[in-house]
Amino acid sequence: MYTPAAFSEQKIEVLHALIDAHPLASIVTSTEDGMTADHIPMIITAPSADAPFGTLRGHVARQNPLWQYPSEMLCIFQGPSAYITPSWYEEKKQNGAVVPTYNYAVVHAYGKLRIVDNQQEFLALLNSLTTHFEEQRTMPWHISDAPSDYIHHLMESIVGIEIPITRITGKWKASQNKITQNRINIAMGLREENNQDGIAMADLMEQALFAPKENNT
Template sequence: MYMPAAFNENRPEVLHGLIRAYPLGSLVSHSNQGLTADHIPMLMLPANATHPQGRLIAHVARANPVWQQQGEVMVIFQGPHAYITPAWYEEKQQSGAVVPTYNYAVVHVHGKLQTVDDKTDFLHILEQLTDHFEAQRSRPWRVSDAPADYIQTLMEMIVGIEIPVERITGKWKTSQNKSVQNRSNIAAGLREQNDSAAQALAHITEQQLFGA
């Protein structure tokens, strides 16, 4: 990924935070037909002594050959993104020497995909995923709410996977190469948009601007 120094984001807590907020990962791997991409909701587990950069967990259909891929994979997590109009730049009124751009936040995770064969460990992955995605509900659904034999039958149709993180990079393109006034204008302009992605990008822009 092309990475101008101004756009580099390397704080683990920020990178992990984006993955938690935008958990649908695009898993890019090599297949017999060349590069392939699978879109899979994932959970980033915190770093520990065994996995110092964290670990992604997920599950896929057993019929999906991605779990049989060997070697390194890359998972892309796309955060908020939005078009940036020249109307928000000071130069628009001063000289007109300005053009549009497109801002975004994205995380790339690299590691080797592994399957989880132990049934107890696999069930724990399913429970962690479910608890994470149900956490905002007033009455969260639990895996244990379904009959145990039903869950065991479904587990035969899916495969647990994990990706210990070997390398993680983040690119926060929020016009850091522009003036403070332009960046403030951009954040304010995004705030005025009736769009959740623009609102989220405004928040990230303000965090970058004020050093949060």
């Protein structure tokens, strides 16, 4: 992924936070028939000794050949994104020398897939997935709410998967290369448009704009 230095994001906690908030992964891999992509919700575990960047966990249909691919996979997580109109730039008022752009945040995680074939570990994985997506609800659903024989029957048709991350990188294109007033104008403009993606991008921009400067001394 082409990433100018101004847009590079490498802090693990920031990359993991985007995955937590936007868990649908586009999993890209190379096969004998060419490139293929699957779209699978994944959760991320904390870094560990055997996975210093964390491990992605999820499940796929047993009929999906993804779980049998031996090659390295690229998992793409797309965060907030928004179109940026030239009308928000100070230069538009001064000389008109501006063009549109598009802001976005994305994480690329790489690793080889392994299956979770132990039934107890697989059930624990499914419980983790369910908890992740249900815990914010007033009355969260639990796997134990369904008949156990029904759950075990469904488990026969799916495969638990893990991808220990071997490398991970992020690109936060949030107008960091623009003057401060332009960045403020863009965030305000996105909020005024009042759509979910734009507001999320405005939040991300303001986090970058007002973040404390790192002390490199």
